[in-house]
Amino acid sequence: MGHSGRMRGKKRMKGVIHIFEIVIVALIMFVALFQFTYIPRMQADWTKTKLSITGWDILFTLDENGVNWLDPAEVESEVRSALNKTNIQFGVRIKGAPPNQIFVGCVCSTTEMNTLQSILSNLNLNGESITFNVTRIDPGSITFPHNNHVIFVWDYGLENYRTGLVNYLETGRGVVEMRDLDAGDIGAVQSDVFGLSWKDSQSPDSNNLTFDSVPADTEAYLISKYFYAVPNSSGQTYPRTHEFQNFLQSTEKVYQRDNDTGKIAIAQESTDVPACIVNHGIADGFGRTAWLSDPGSLEEDERVLIKSLVLWAAGKEFEVVKSDIAAEIAKFSYLKVLDTDMYQPIEIILVTGYLY
Numbered sequence: 001m002g003h004s005g006r007m008r009g010k011k012r013m014k015g016v017i018h019i020f021e022i023v024i025v026a027l028i029m030f031v032a033l034f035q036f037t038y039i040p041r042m043q044a045d046w047t048k049t050k051l052s053i054t055g056w057d058i059l060f061t062l063d064e065n066g067v068n069w070l071d072p073a074e075v076e077s078e079v080r081s082a083l084n085k086t087n088i089q090f091g092v093r094i095k096g097a098p099p100n101q102i103f104v105g106c107v108c109s110t111t112e113m114n115t116l117q118s119i120l121s122n123l124n125l126n127g128e129s130i131t132f133n134v135t136r137i138d139p140g141s142i143t144f145p146h147n148n149h150v151i152f153v154w155d156y157g158l159e160n161y162r163t164g165l166v167n168y169l170e171t172g173r174g175v176v177e178m179r180d181l182d183a184g185d186i187g188a189v190q191s192d193v194f195g196l197s198w199k200d201s202q203s204p205d206s207n208n209l210t211f212d213s214v215p216a217d218t219e220a221y222l223i224s225k226y227f228y229a230v231p232n233s234s235g236q237t238y239p240r241t242h243e244f245q246n247f248l249q250s251t252e253k254v255y256q257r258d259n260d261t262g263k264i265a266i267a268q269e270s271t272d273v274p275a276c277i278v279n280h281g282i283a284d285g286f287g288r289t290a291w292l293s294d295p296g297s298l299e300e301d302e303r304v305l306i307k308s309l310v311l312w313a314a315g316k317e318f319e320v321v322k323s324d325i326a327a328e329i330a331k332f333s334y335l336k337v338l339d340t341d342m343y344q345p346i347e348i349i350l351v352t353g354y355l356y
Contacts, residue, residue, distance in 0.1 A: 070128035091323020096346035144168035169287025174313025195279035226308035325353035
């Protein structure tokens with residue numbers, strides 16, 4: 001091979017080397033870029049860890065300092081102060097307590113609505129200030145507005161309103177009806193929605209009524225807890241084992257459809273004939289209903305009973321501080337027991353995230 005051939009060989013070798021160099025540089029750049037793409041995830045993981053530390057610290061510190069978790073204004077002020085002007089956003093929700101503002105739709109006359117308004121006076125329960133807002137629903141054209149937590153029905157039939165009633169209950173809301181029933185009233189709505197049946201073998205007498213003996217984890221038991229904790233018009237509460245004067249009609253033979261005694265809230269001592277039956281999880285697992293035999297003149301203890309039923313039907317969850325977070329980054333749950341007026345386990349749920 002001549003000199004010129006050797007020169008061309010060297011040039012080709014240099015060209016190959018340059019190509020290898022370019023490939024190596026490209027690989028290095030690709031690896032570097034690939035690594036850089038993971039930096040935001042590392043930052044996100046660190047952000048979540050930081051939020052977790054902050055969230056738990058807020059929950060434990062504020063609880064240790066005695067914050068009233070059922071007071072929206074106090075909770076918002078104390079949490080914002082703890083965050084110390086950071087850009088962390090938050091929301092607080094409570095499970096185990098009724099909403100602090102309960103909206104009630106009343107299927108009733110104007111006179112009946114005035115009576116219900118007088119019954120549903122504001123109260124303080126285990127440190128929670130609860131207010132009621134009652135609006136009238138025309139019995140001639142019954143609707144179930146979803147802005148109400150509870151719809152209270154006096155002596156008006158619901159058989160023609162099944163679809164609207166079920167749709168309303170699917171949103172997790174409640175219905176309380178107060179009416180005397182006979183065998184002809186037990187149609188699909190009373191059976192499927194309220195869980196009622198007619199039992200001819202029953203024979204109510206004139207003896208007193210009491211809260212039925214049911215396990216403490218039943219919904220019916222919660223109604224009795226409310227009753228013994230809610231003060232009457234004189235500011236006093238009733239002692240346990242309180243008895244109501246009989247208000248069952250002699251022909252009234254309503255029973256729980258599935259023979260589930262855990263859903264019988266009040267019954268006659270001597271005959272076990274129910275005077276109040278509750279139901280829950282009716283529509284796709286949601287919704288609460290209660291039937292109460294009409295007491296008539298409404299004695300003081302019966303008014304407290306109605307108030308207790310409305311509290312129960314309103315549910316056991318409310319938003320203490322509304323969250324505007326588009327996507328939650330961290331969530332914290334803290335269990336606590338309140339016992340000022342009654343034994344009340346609650347779950348405090350704090351969610352955090354960033355505004356930007």
